[in-house]
């Protein structure tokens with residue numbers, strides 16, 4: 297049953313989109329440590345979301361339910377009301393709360409309309425589990 301929902305979750309993407317997402321993951325200090333197989337499954341299961349100018353993508357202090365990759369647009373990162381920086385296309389973010397099960401460490405807001413690829417936490421966890429199980433079965 298888990299495999300079925302996993303197959304259904306795949307979203308068709310052209311090769312340049314796959315490359316953008318993959319490069320973004322590889323450029324992230326935390327995500328680049330994941331195994332290549334995990335990364336491929338993550339790329340396959342991400343889906344598109346559009347955020348309008350001024351919309352919050354992440355709210356500091358909330359539980360983290362998605363991992364993101366910015367494909368188009370511009371985002372700003374805010375912590376305790378202070379601007380920490382901006383994020384441009386080709387950036388993966390939201391990995392801290394997903395990987396470490398902590399609350400969101402900062403807010404992320406769309407400065408302009410932004411196209412963002414998202415992977416939900418449950419899918420992230422099932423990808424991690426499925427690949428690990430498959431490997432166990434090989435031995």
Ligand code: PCG
Pocket residue numbers: 354360373375380381388389390391392393394399400401402403404
């Ligand atoms: P997460 O899950 O804490 O949610 C907010 C995200 O903002 C965080 O993960 C990072 O991926 C991203 N981010 C980008 N720049 C910064 C920064 O300078 N500090 C912090 N804490 N997060 C940042």
